[in-house]
Amino acid sequence: MSVPITVRIPDDLAEFIDHETDNRTAFVVRALEHERRRLRYEQEIAHRLAAPDPTADAEEAAIVAATYRTKLDIE
Structure with missing residues (x-):
């Protein structure tokens, strides 16, 4: 659904x-x-900074480690 609006x-x-x-x-x-x-990202960051989760760093590190791809060393 959309709503028509007029903006100057x-x-x-x-x-x-x-x-x-x-x-x-x-x-x-x-x-x-x-x-x-x-704006949503800013709000999420502010929320996380206000109430940090002590397990978040470990979870984020695990996600990065699981998805990290190294460059192929091709000569």
Whole structure:
């Protein structure tokens, strides 16, 4: 579902968007989704810093170790 909205933006921002894309709506939606993700990440970081989990470091190290891939040494 989507909700139509009308937004007024400065001319220079409209020119920037028009230069970057042919679809203003898609551009604005992507920018807003990006900002929403960024804010969620910031909130998660703040939450983790406020109440650190003592087992998190060990879990993260195990995940990194399990997924780490070394570069092939090809000569």
